[in-house]
Amino acid sequence: DLLALQEQIGDVNTGLPERYIHQNLRVHQYVVPRAARGSDQSVEKDACIICQEEFEARDLVGTLDCGHKYHEACIKQWLMVKNLCPICKATALPAE
Structure with a gap:
Protein backbone atom coordinates (compact mmCIF):
# COMPACT_ATOMS: atom_id res chain seq x y z
CA ASP A 1 0.00 0.00 0.00
CA LEU A 2 1.67 3.20 -1.18
CA LEU A 3 0.04 5.39 1.47
CA ALA A 4 1.27 3.12 4.29
CA LEU A 5 4.80 3.19 2.88
CA VAL A 27 -14.94 11.77 -10.96
CA HIS A 28 -17.10 9.25 -12.80
CA GLN A 29 -18.60 5.82 -12.27
CA TYR A 30 -16.46 2.97 -13.55
CA VAL A 31 -17.92 0.98 -16.42
CA VAL A 32 -16.59 -2.54 -16.97
CA PRO A 33 -14.99 -2.71 -20.44
CA ARG A 34 -17.15 -4.46 -23.02
CA ALA A 35 -14.52 -7.18 -23.59
CA ALA A 36 -14.69 -8.17 -19.91
CA ARG A 37 -18.49 -8.44 -19.72
CA GLY A 38 -19.81 -11.99 -19.83
CA SER A 39 -16.56 -13.33 -21.21
CA ASP A 40 -15.19 -16.74 -20.33
CA GLN A 41 -11.74 -15.55 -21.34
CA SER A 42 -9.38 -14.04 -18.80
CA VAL A 43 -9.48 -10.30 -19.39
CA GLU A 44 -7.18 -8.11 -17.33
CA LYS A 45 -9.24 -5.62 -15.32
CA ASP A 46 -8.20 -2.09 -14.52
CA ALA A 47 -7.00 -1.60 -10.95
CA CYS A 48 -6.27 1.26 -8.55
CA ILE A 49 -2.50 1.27 -8.07
CA ILE A 50 -2.88 2.89 -4.63
CA CYS A 51 -4.99 0.17 -2.96
CA GLN A 52 -4.23 -2.59 -5.52
CA GLU A 53 -7.96 -3.42 -5.86
CA GLU A 54 -9.61 -3.96 -9.23
CA PHE A 55 -12.27 -1.47 -10.26
CA GLU A 56 -15.80 -2.85 -10.06
CA ALA A 57 -18.88 -1.64 -11.94
CA ARG A 58 -20.16 1.67 -10.53
CA ASP A 59 -17.06 2.35 -8.39
CA LEU A 60 -16.36 6.08 -8.21
CA VAL A 61 -13.12 6.72 -10.07
CA GLY A 62 -11.03 9.90 -10.07
CA THR A 63 -9.08 10.73 -13.23
CA LEU A 64 -6.03 12.98 -13.07
CA ASP A 65 -4.95 15.42 -15.79
CA CYS A 66 -2.39 12.83 -16.99
CA GLY A 67 -5.20 10.32 -17.58
CA HIS A 68 -4.39 7.84 -14.81
CA LYS A 69 -7.39 6.56 -12.83
CA TYR A 70 -7.78 5.65 -9.15
CA HIS A 71 -10.60 4.99 -6.71
CA GLU A 72 -11.96 8.40 -5.75
CA ALA A 73 -11.32 7.91 -2.02
CA CYS A 74 -7.77 6.63 -2.63
CA ILE A 75 -6.68 9.49 -4.87
CA LYS A 76 -8.33 12.16 -2.70
CA GLN A 77 -6.35 10.93 0.31
CA TRP A 78 -3.17 10.82 -1.82
CA LEU A 79 -3.68 14.35 -3.21
CA MET A 80 -3.99 15.80 0.30
CA VAL A 81 -0.39 14.66 0.82
CA LYS A 82 1.10 15.04 -2.68
CA ASN A 83 -0.09 16.75 -5.85
CA LEU A 84 1.65 14.20 -8.05
CA CYS A 85 0.36 11.20 -9.97
CA PRO A 86 1.48 8.03 -8.14
CA ILE A 87 2.30 6.39 -11.48
CA CYS A 88 3.96 8.98 -13.72
CA LYS A 89 4.80 11.70 -11.13
CA ALA A 90 3.20 14.42 -13.30
CA THR A 91 1.39 17.25 -11.52
CA ALA A 92 -1.97 15.68 -10.65
CA LEU A 93 -4.17 18.78 -10.61
CA PRO A 94 -3.28 22.35 -11.59
CA ALA A 95 -2.10 24.35 -8.57
CA GLU A 96 -4.49 26.76 -6.89
Missing part, protein backbone atom coordinates in the same frame (compact mmCIF):
# COMPACT_ATOMS: atom_id res chain seq x y z
CA GLN A 6 4.72 6.97 2.65
CA GLU A 7 3.58 7.19 6.29
CA GLN A 8 6.53 5.02 7.37
CA ILE A 9 9.13 6.93 5.37
CA GLY A 10 7.75 10.40 5.99
CA ASP A 11 7.63 13.19 3.46
CA VAL A 12 7.15 16.90 3.01
CA ASN A 13 3.47 17.67 2.53
CA THR A 14 3.01 19.10 -0.95
CA GLY A 15 -0.68 18.23 -1.07
CA LEU A 16 -3.80 20.15 -1.90
CA PRO A 17 -6.67 21.26 0.36
CA GLU A 18 -9.61 18.83 0.43
CA ARG A 19 -12.02 21.48 -0.87
CA TYR A 20 -9.79 22.20 -3.89
CA ILE A 21 -9.55 18.48 -4.68
CA HIS A 22 -13.33 18.11 -4.42
CA GLN A 23 -13.85 21.02 -6.83
CA ASN A 24 -11.23 19.98 -9.42
CA LEU A 25 -10.96 16.18 -9.50
CA ARG A 26 -12.85 14.60 -12.41
Whole structure:
Protein backbone atom coordinates (compact mmCIF):
# COMPACT_ATOMS: atom_id res chain seq x y z
CA ASP A 1 0.00 0.00 0.00
CA LEU A 2 1.67 3.20 -1.18
CA LEU A 3 0.04 5.39 1.47
CA ALA A 4 1.27 3.12 4.29
CA LEU A 5 4.80 3.19 2.88
CA GLN A 6 4.72 6.97 2.65
CA GLU A 7 3.58 7.19 6.29
CA GLN A 8 6.53 5.02 7.37
CA ILE A 9 9.13 6.93 5.37
CA GLY A 10 7.75 10.40 5.99
CA ASP A 11 7.63 13.19 3.46
CA VAL A 12 7.15 16.90 3.01
CA ASN A 13 3.47 17.67 2.53
CA THR A 14 3.01 19.10 -0.95
CA GLY A 15 -0.68 18.23 -1.07
CA LEU A 16 -3.80 20.15 -1.90
CA PRO A 17 -6.67 21.26 0.36
CA GLU A 18 -9.61 18.83 0.43
CA ARG A 19 -12.02 21.48 -0.87
CA TYR A 20 -9.79 22.20 -3.89
CA ILE A 21 -9.55 18.48 -4.68
CA HIS A 22 -13.33 18.11 -4.42
CA GLN A 23 -13.85 21.02 -6.83
CA ASN A 24 -11.23 19.98 -9.42
CA LEU A 25 -10.96 16.18 -9.50
CA ARG A 26 -12.85 14.60 -12.41
CA VAL A 27 -14.94 11.77 -10.96
CA HIS A 28 -17.10 9.25 -12.80
CA GLN A 29 -18.60 5.82 -12.27
CA TYR A 30 -16.46 2.97 -13.55
CA VAL A 31 -17.92 0.98 -16.42
CA VAL A 32 -16.59 -2.54 -16.97
CA PRO A 33 -14.99 -2.71 -20.44
CA ARG A 34 -17.15 -4.46 -23.02
CA ALA A 35 -14.52 -7.18 -23.59
CA ALA A 36 -14.69 -8.17 -19.91
CA ARG A 37 -18.49 -8.44 -19.72
CA GLY A 38 -19.81 -11.99 -19.83
CA SER A 39 -16.56 -13.33 -21.21
CA ASP A 40 -15.19 -16.74 -20.33
CA GLN A 41 -11.74 -15.55 -21.34
CA SER A 42 -9.38 -14.04 -18.80
CA VAL A 43 -9.48 -10.30 -19.39
CA GLU A 44 -7.18 -8.11 -17.33
CA LYS A 45 -9.24 -5.62 -15.32
CA ASP A 46 -8.20 -2.09 -14.52
CA ALA A 47 -7.00 -1.60 -10.95
CA CYS A 48 -6.27 1.26 -8.55
CA ILE A 49 -2.50 1.27 -8.07
CA ILE A 50 -2.88 2.89 -4.63
CA CYS A 51 -4.99 0.17 -2.96
CA GLN A 52 -4.23 -2.59 -5.52
CA GLU A 53 -7.96 -3.42 -5.86
CA GLU A 54 -9.61 -3.96 -9.23
CA PHE A 55 -12.27 -1.47 -10.26
CA GLU A 56 -15.80 -2.85 -10.06
CA ALA A 57 -18.88 -1.64 -11.94
CA ARG A 58 -20.16 1.67 -10.53
CA ASP A 59 -17.06 2.35 -8.39
CA LEU A 60 -16.36 6.08 -8.21
CA VAL A 61 -13.12 6.72 -10.07
CA GLY A 62 -11.03 9.90 -10.07
CA THR A 63 -9.08 10.73 -13.23
CA LEU A 64 -6.03 12.98 -13.07
CA ASP A 65 -4.95 15.42 -15.79
CA CYS A 66 -2.39 12.83 -16.99
CA GLY A 67 -5.20 10.32 -17.58
CA HIS A 68 -4.39 7.84 -14.81
CA LYS A 69 -7.39 6.56 -12.83
CA TYR A 70 -7.78 5.65 -9.15
CA HIS A 71 -10.60 4.99 -6.71
CA GLU A 72 -11.96 8.40 -5.75
CA ALA A 73 -11.32 7.91 -2.02
CA CYS A 74 -7.77 6.63 -2.63
CA ILE A 75 -6.68 9.49 -4.87
CA LYS A 76 -8.33 12.16 -2.70
CA GLN A 77 -6.35 10.93 0.31
CA TRP A 78 -3.17 10.82 -1.82
CA LEU A 79 -3.68 14.35 -3.21
CA MET A 80 -3.99 15.80 0.30
CA VAL A 81 -0.39 14.66 0.82
CA LYS A 82 1.10 15.04 -2.68
CA ASN A 83 -0.09 16.75 -5.85
CA LEU A 84 1.65 14.20 -8.05
CA CYS A 85 0.36 11.20 -9.97
CA PRO A 86 1.48 8.03 -8.14
CA ILE A 87 2.30 6.39 -11.48
CA CYS A 88 3.96 8.98 -13.72
CA LYS A 89 4.80 11.70 -11.13
CA ALA A 90 3.20 14.42 -13.30
CA THR A 91 1.39 17.25 -11.52
CA ALA A 92 -1.97 15.68 -10.65
CA LEU A 93 -4.17 18.78 -10.61
CA PRO A 94 -3.28 22.35 -11.59
CA ALA A 95 -2.10 24.35 -8.57
CA GLU A 96 -4.49 26.76 -6.89
